[in-house]
Amino acid sequence: MKYRHPLLDQYVELNISGKSLPIQGKMIDMGQDILVIHNGLQFLYIPLIHLQQLRTVKQEGEDLVIPEFPFEQQSEPISYRKILMNAKGMFSELYITGNQTIHGYLTSVMNDFFVFYSPVYHTIIVSLQHLKYLIPYNPNVTPYTLSPAQFPLKPSPMTLARTFDQQLRKLIGEFVILDLGENPNKIGVLKGIEQNMIELSTAGGSSVFLHFDHVKTVHLP
Structure with missing residues (x-):
């Protein structure tokens, strides 16, 4: 039986990690590790690990008209992994x-x-x-x-590993960009990974060490 959160179908405001402004909308669904908000325009699927606060807010104006779900509704509870697979x-x-x-x-x-x-x-x-x-x-x-011809959906050119750690190890020796290049010290040649520390050689040739758990994204230029 699906768990029904007491704030389901109510207007809520929530704070999530890393985002200064709160998110507002109607709470549509919740699983054990993800919740769904409709903000009047879009469905937002939010992993619960980043939820800091959730509270009700007064809705001004008319009730939101919720469109069809982007994913097929299932009888069993939603989950983070199921949403990713559906997406x-x-x-x-x-x-x-x-x-x-x-x-x-x-x-x-x-x-x-x-x-x-x-x-x-x-x-x-x-x-x-x-x-x-x-x-x-x-x-x-x-x-x-963009048209499909301008932006074709292509499979990843890299061989995929099962885990994030193994995938990064496959990229040792490559020029990589971490966390979308928000910090110049997160751009460089991946030299190695030891004891959860990632070593990058930056533009000036010096080594920078980053803890593996804080690396959010990796891509090649």
Whole structure:
């Protein structure tokens, strides 16, 4: 039997990690590790690991008209992994870090990471524990209104490992960009991974060490 949260079908405001402004909308569904909000325009799928606060708010004006769910409704509870599997091949928006979102297509879901293909960043490896929310778009919407010929959905050129750690080890010796390049010290040649510390050789040739658990995304330029 599905658990029914007391705030289900109510208007809520929530704070999530890494985002300064709260999210508001109608709470549509909740599973053991993910919740669904409709903000009047879009469905937001938010992993609960990043939920800091959730509270009711007074709705001004008319009640929201909730469109059809982007994914087929199931009788069993929703879960983070099921949502990711359902989102494969759908044009989606991700929020992971900083002040920007990523637009593109989710192509593969592995044990603790997934692969996302973007017209801006191309193939991105995203740690499951760092996705803040996912917004699936309508089937007739494409990134930047690009045609399929301009932006074909291509499989990842890299061989995929089962885990994020193994995937990063496959990239040792490669020039990589971590966390979308928000910090110049997260761009460089991946020299090695030892005891959960990642060593990068930066533009000036010096070594920078980063803890593995704080790496959110990896992509090749």
